[in-house]
Amino acid sequence: MALYEHVFLARQDITPQQVDALVEQYKGVLEANGGKVGRVENWGLKSLTYRIKKNRKAHYVLMDIDAPAPAVHEVERQMRINEDILRYMTIAVEKHEEGPSAMMQKRDRDDRPRRDGDRPDRGGFGDRGPRPDRGDRDDRPRRPREDRA
Structure with a gap:
């Protein structure tokens, strides 16, 4: 088996219990074949990048399957018929990943590298830093204006 x-x-308007019922239904189809x-990972209700069949959100579910090809084709056929399923995708893999998938891994914000790197504190001057060559503009002598009469 592959x-x-x-x-x-x-769809976004079905309940999480109905999503679990769909998972059980498709599990039954696979086991019968x-x-x-x-x-099985339920990733929850997430926003879609673009609208699919007038839906802006969807319940995402991942299933690791060990089944012959006809069983997978039958599940896909039933998903095409079901109005509650917006999209599906089945990918053949060499082996199933151990542990949680990338979507379920929580990344701690403290472990991520800072966006500004290891730059020293610039003292509130933004990216430019202090400008000692410019001085204060009000201290410079001003040229007298030529009065036009």
Whole structure:
């Protein structure tokens, strides 16, 4: 049997319990056709980059599948029929990843590198720093204006 990662997007107006019911339904289809489902990750309700079928958000779900190709084709056929499924994608993989997927990993903000690097504090002068060559403009002598009569 081949290994697959399967992601599907469900409509925003269904409840999380209905999303879980969809997962169980598709698990049943796979198991009835000789496959099995490993890890299931519910990524939750996320904003879409662009509208899909008049939806701005969707429930994202990832399933690790170990099944023959006809079982995967049957699941995809049923997803095309179901109105609650906006999109789906199945990818064949060499092996399933261990641990949480990239979407589920929480990155601690303190571990990320700072955007400004290791620059020294510039004392509130922005990127330019102090300008000792310019001095205060009010201290310079001014040329008298020529009065035009």
